[in-house]
Amino acid sequence: MPSNQTPDDELLRQFRQRLSEMSSEEIHGILHGVLDASGRAVRRPERPDLRHPPREEPALFTLRVDLEHASPPIWRRLELRSDLMLEEVHGILQTAFGWFDAHLWRFAAGGHPFDLESQLFLCPFDVEEGEDEGLPASQVRLDEVLSTSGDRLGYVYDYGDDWQLRLLLESVRPAGDGSPPARALSGRRAAPPEDCGGFTRAEDLAGVLPDPAHFDLAELQRSLELADLDPASYGASAVLTAVVTRLPPSPVREDLLARSLALATATDAPSAEEKRTALRGVSWFLDHAAGGGLPLTAAGYLKPADVESASRVVPEMTDWIGKNNREINAFPLLHFREALKHLKILRTFKGQLLPTRRARPAVEDPDALWSLLAQSLIPPPGSFAHDATVLLLAHIGSTPSGTAVEPQATPKALDRLGWRTREGGSVDRWRVRDLPAATVLRNITPEQDRRAVRGDWSDAARALAREALAQA
Incomplete structure (x- = not known):
């Protein structure tokens, strides 16, 4: 025992050590014994079996x-x-x-x-x-x-x-x-x-x-x-149901179950012409890549003339600061292109951007391109990106037209699922915003503006989110 430690200190240390090794019920039992006027030693009794036979009929x-x-x-x-x-x-x-x-x-x-x-x-x-x-x-x-x-x-x-x-x-x-x-x-x-x-x-x-x-x-x-609702009983998205049923009982789960029902009953879809207009940013890349390839610089960026051309049709580039002739400074454009690669719409080969084999049939067909994007937005199960994308699509697709999606809705649901950052913190809205599906959907709009950046997703983006959930 150290010279500066009293016998009482040593007893207290041993007591704390023993306490840390006890279960909660043993601690409660000891406290009960301490307060017992008789001072009898505490013994751990056998627990009774108080169950009744179950009823034959509920x-x-x-x-x-x-x-x-x-x-x-x-x-x-x-x-x-x-x-x-x-x-x-x-x-x-x-x-x-x-x-x-x-x-x-x-x-x-x-x-x-x-x-x-x-x-x-x-x-x-x-x-x-x-x-x-x-x-x-x-x-x-x-x-x-x-x-x-x-x-x-x-x-x-x-x-x-x-x-x-x-x-x-x-x-x-x-x-x-x-x-x-x-x-x-x-x-x-x-x-x-x-x-x-x-x-x-x-x-x-x-x-x-x-x-x-x-x-x-x-x-x-x-x-x-x-x-108590079984989403499968009313035709809800299977991929969304698989995520929602993992959530513990909470208002977050109830909200997503209600959204599942709304998504299952939604019937509106854009026309072929509306799709063509809303997809013009994706189509620009696909058309140019299919027409002999889009050349890249030695550093792997689009060439200045192509940056300027793409910036005129990619919605998020509206009002972006600068001359928009260097892709490294045109962040929304760069992120959009990378998202299309992530979704396997584009690929890089020998210093050029080319359409993937699966994307070639959709080069001039807006219906085929729409369907291809719907099939590509959701990553495979078992990952953060999968859960985050499914939940984001559910919030986008079920929010009424003209109403902003609550930016914390998806992070809250991810928190309830147990997802954390590498540092152990909660997932924030910016990590959700950087998902490839989110980047693509912000640019699915018939208008050349940046409303989607504020969470006011276009009706076309909402419809594509619903179709992605239905097809997955």
């Missing part, structure tokens, strides 16, 4: 769900099918209270979710860690833990903020054919927002919520319906 459970310690009370009354798995009930609770499924959670029967005497039903992370004794929530039905009126079930979400919910079974009735898994019946007051610090009192929530008294039953019911 029933509808009316549950009142209260947020513990809330003042005034914050609660929801829900009608749930009895054959839901607890993991599905977790998703419904996340929707009902407006949380994002970004933290750990668990259910408990017979006591508090951290009591040693209660039976635990764990989230996937806790199951994998194996520190707490419990069953996977994905393998236990709701009617195995709630059976008759008056039964209770505990739930905690976010072990830091410690949102504790108490589920009380109020009534049971038979489930009819086609009964939805969840229905909102009533409720009171807005739930605390994610990561607000554990606030449950109205005076504290007033600092983090616009209106702590707000509760909209119709809004909650719509959220539950969207959360």
